[in-house]
Amino acid sequence: MSIIEARQLSKSFMQAVKDPGLKGAVKHLFIPKHIEKIAVQPLDLTVEAGETVAYVGPNGAGKSTTLKMLTGILVPSSGTVTVNGISPHKNRMQNAAQIGAVFGQRTQLWWDIPITESFSLLKDIYQIPDSVYKTNLEQFIELLGMNEFIHLSARKLSLGQRMRADLAASLLHNPPILYLDEPTIGLDVSVKQKIREFIKKINLEQQTTVMLTTHDLGDIEDLCKRLIIIDHGSIIYDGSLQEVKSRFATERVIFFQVSSPLPDLFRKLKQSDGMKLDIQSELEFSVSFDRYEYTASEVVSRVMEHGEVVDFRMEDASIEQVIKSVYDGKLNLNSSRNSEGELVSCL
C-alpha cells in the first residue's frame, strides 16, 4: 500500500536579483527584479508504507523543498501530493498528527523549558493517551540515552543531545511517517550510531515509513534499501542501493605489502592503462583497477611475478565514491552494463 503519492509535483520560487552594494540595494527598492527559480521540476513519487527511503543529491538539488511539500510547509506550484490519503498543505492539522519531522538545523523543542516539559506539551498538543505517552517516553529515553539531559532546557543541550531529543519529540505520537532532514549532520560517530539504531528499530517494530535526506552516505548504507537521487530538481535515479553498487561501484583496490622494493613493477604499473598505482612506501602500495577489466587474481599474479608478497587485502569502491561521481557529473545513472561489462546508455 502506498503512503506517499506525488504526481507532477513541482515548486518554483521567485528570487530577487540585486546588483551588488548599496547602489544595487537602493535600485532594487525602486525597480525590483526577480527571476523564477525552479527548485523541483514536476516529479512523480510513490513510497510504500514501511519503506525507508534516502532522498539524496548535491547542495541545492531540491531535497528540502520536496520534503517541505510533503510535510505541508510549502504549497506546491503544480501537481498533486497525498500523504496517507491527505493533501498535506490543505489539511495541515490532520497532516501534522500523522507525521513526525526532524529538520537537522532547527528544533521543535521549546528553547527555555526542560525537555520533559516540552514533551508533555507535545503530549497535550497531539492528545497522546497517557499509556502511549508513558511507554514511548520510557523506551525513547532508554534507546536514545537521554537520561543525563532530559531535565535540561533545549538551550543547554549539545547538538547530539538536541538531535536525540528532537527525534524522540517527533515520534511521541506514533506517527506512521517520519521525515528526517539531515538527521546526523555534525554528530560524532557514537551519537550517529545511536540515532541510526533507533530509526532502524522504529521502522522495524512500528513499520514507520522513513524518508530522509542526508549528505552522510553512512546513513544510507545503514538505514535505507531504496535510494532516490535528485539533481537540479529532477529525479535521476530511483532504485535499490544494492543496484547502484553492483552497477557502478566497479573499482577495486588491492593493498600490498612486499618483502623488498619492486622498482620494475612500479615502472610497468605507472605505464599501464587499466591499473593505477598508489605508493605508500617502498614496501607498501595499492593497485586500483576496474573489476570488469581485470580479475583480482590477475592483479595479484602480476605483482607476484616481481617479488614476494608478504600480505594483501582487497577493498571494493564505496557507495560514497559512486555517488560522488554522480554529483560530479562523471557517471550517468541512466546507463547500464552490457554482457561485456561496458557502460551503455539506457536513454
Ligand SMILES: Nc1ncnc2c1ncn2[C@@H]1O[C@H](COP(=O)(O)OP(=O)(O)OP(=O)(O)O)[C@@H](O)[C@H]1O
Ligand atoms: N524560500 C526560497 N526562496 C527562493 N529560493 C529558494 C527557497 N528555498 C529554496 N530555494 C532554492 O531552491 C533550490 C533548491 O533548494 P533546496 O533547499 O531544496 O536544496 P537542497 O537539495 O535541500 O540543498 P542542501 O543540500 O544544500 O540543503 C536552491 O537553488 C535554493 O536556492
